[in-house]
């Protein structure tokens with residue numbers, strides 16, 4: 001049994017064959033967390049988690065949806081996203097037992113140059129707005145006692161500072177982790193912090209040293225599907241079934257059997273998301 005800690009089965013990319021794929025996952029004993037990136041698709045994730053016992057939901061506002069206007073091509077992910085996004089609406093969903101995490105949320109300043117055509121927002125305002133929505137979700141996780149799923153592009157140290165300033169005591173998952181060795185060591189200092197690796201670890205060996213120093217009981221695996229298809233799969237669209245390739249690469253790096261990696265990452269996911277099996 002595999003556990004995909006991060007996928008977006010609610011996205012438009014799965015509109016045609018969502019049910020078929022989800023049933024295929026069940027047949028393979030795979031469980032997955034369907035992760036929201038805005039209020040609207042968090043509700044969709046929650047609905048899927050109610051329909052299927054092997055799916056769970058995370059609810060959150062992605063940093064790129066936190067700015068008050070559309071930045072990326074929303075329609076490819078979710079039609080009819082309303083701006084500005086409401087943290088209160090998110091808070092209304094949080095007590096649902098099928099909702100196992102808050103996120104994805106965090107900081108991503110990589111798109112700043114792309115927004116100059118869309119808005120006259122300045123760089124400091126762009127950063128402030130992301131920080132504000134991130135803080136609100138940290139507080140929501142704290143109050144609801146549910147773990148955080150963090151989307152961070154490069155700015156790991158800044159995120160650690162914000163979490164510390166908020167006196168964050170619950171657990172957090174550094175999703176799609178691509179940090180440096182220094183970032184890894186800083187995150188490892190807090191035993192409540194976990195790492196999740198995606199299909200990008202199959203592209204090259206850049207993260208091998210990072211994976212080697214992280215104890216296996218702090219590692220989860222994910223697809224981030226429909227994105228980040230692992231090698232050697234040729235389909236452009238990724239699906240949670242491909243989480244197998246992420247596990248294989250970790251097994252290779254850590255010189256363990258695939259079964260061991262499968263078993264431990266499954267147990268880690270259940271522990272992290274407080275799922276009873």
Ligand SMILES: [Zn+2]
Pocket residue numbers: 006008035104224
């Ligand atoms: Zn994601």
